[in-house]
Amino acid sequence: MSRRFSIGLTGGIGSGKTTIANMFAGYGAAIVDTDLIAHELTCPQGLAMPAILSRFGAQFINPDGAMNRQRMREHVFSNPDARHQLEQILHPLIRQQTEQAAQTTPGLYLIFVVPLLTESGNWRQRVDRILVIDCDEQTQIQRVIQRNHLSQQQVIAIMHAQATRQQRAEVADDIIFNDGDLHLIRQHVFELHRKYLQLAGIPPDQN
Ligand SMILES: CC(C)(COP(=O)(O)OP(=O)(O)OC[C@H]1O[C@@H](n2cnc3c(N)ncnc32)[C@H](O)[C@@H]1O)[C@@H](O)C(=O)NCCC(=O)NCCS
Ligand SMILES: Nc1ncnc2c1ncn2[C@@H]1O[C@H](COP(=O)(O)OP(=O)(O)OP(=O)(O)O)[C@@H](O)[C@H]1O
Known part of the structure; x- marks a missing residue:
């Protein structure tokens, strides 16, 4: 192809x-939106959630298993090291999912x-x-x-x-x-x- x-x-x-x-x-x-992909990765049972739990701890996870976006936003935009750590977890996964979506989105x-x-x-x-x-x-x-x-x-x-x-x-x-x-x-x-x-x-x- x-x-x-x-x-x-x-x-x-x-x-x-x-x-x-x-x-x-x-x-x-065809639109492939990396922000949407990042949201999917951090929803309940999202592929990034085990790594986020293990790196950041349970206080960054909502009761339904999704990332607590507000808490994470406050944390990472006042702490560049934490932001880089979150990016290190998410960016390779975003890249992988982006490539897949590029193949399949008409x-x-x-x-x-x-x-x-x-x-x-x-x-x-x-x-x-x-x-x-x-x-x-x-x-x-x-x-x-x-x-x-x-x-x-x-x-x-x-x-x-x-x-x-x-x-x-x-x-x-x-x-x-x-x-x-x-x-x-x-x-x-x-x-x-x-x-x-x-x-x-x-x-x-x-x-
Ligand atoms: C920091 C988080 C938790 C904030 O969540 P929140 O729901 O408030 O925002 P949302 O995800 O909808 O992003 C909104 C906008 O924030 C900005 N933004 C998000 N992440 C980043 C980042 N790492 N660096 C700079 N700006 C960013 C972008 O303009 C984005 O469009 C979230 O954005 C996140 O997980 N970021 C890391 C992943 C990432 O780098 N995403 C952006 C590129 S795909
Ligand atoms: N030309 C415009 N005039 C008035 N409002 C606008 C215009 N363009 C966008 N908006 C509004 O501004 C807000 C931000 O727009 P949008 O969500 O498209 O931006 P974005 O770049 O995707 O944002 P983010 O970086 O947060 O994902 C939305 O509420 C949208 O309705």
Whole structure:
């Protein structure tokens, strides 16, 4: 089987990755979302749970066997060593599951949604193109406060564990500035979709 044309989609917390990936899915792209995979790995009986229990202890596990996300978030974003340990458990499993999902998810071309694409070395070699979702940091902060009910300080601590806007811009082939009217953003997404079809060698009337 020949390898499908693939795009790595990234952006900072709250930039709009999921919103925009959903728009591409509406045009027929296959979406493999590494955040969703990370959630599956840490749900009750998730593949990562035995290692998380043994490394972090029972206080990080909910009664149903899932990871206690709030407690873990508070722990790892104030403690870089703990964050690296959690990543060492999760990232190899995320990679494995991502590769499997890439084989089995149907769609015209593949979009990998990867929050830490800029930070984690070898994605450049794994995809044909990188799409960055960008927006003002103040907008990111406001969105995450509103959506997750975190404090401004907590959101800033997460942003400090991520690449800067400048670092992401440096790896981008395409950028969507997602800080305005979603109708205009949808138009931009459609233009990029047509460009990706062309780069993938798929006639536009097949979608
Ligand atoms: C720290 C955890 C427990 C927080 O859980 P929570 O439910 O609050 O957030 P969620 O998982 O939905 O992630 C939301 C966003 O946080 C940011 N984020 C998550 N993990 C990290 C990380 N290791 N470094 C920097 N930012 C991160 C990303 O922007 C992500 O989109 C969780 O994110 C986690 O298990 N992280 C480790 C796995 C990982 O690196 N995931 C991100 C890439 S796949
Ligand atoms: N252009 C926009 N205008 C207004 N609200 C938006 C826009 N884009 C996204 N949002 C809202 O901002 C929030 C964050 O968007 P989304 O979940 O798509 O971001 P994300 O990058 O996937 O977030 P995370 O990094 O936390 O996974 C959501 O509540 C979403 O509805």
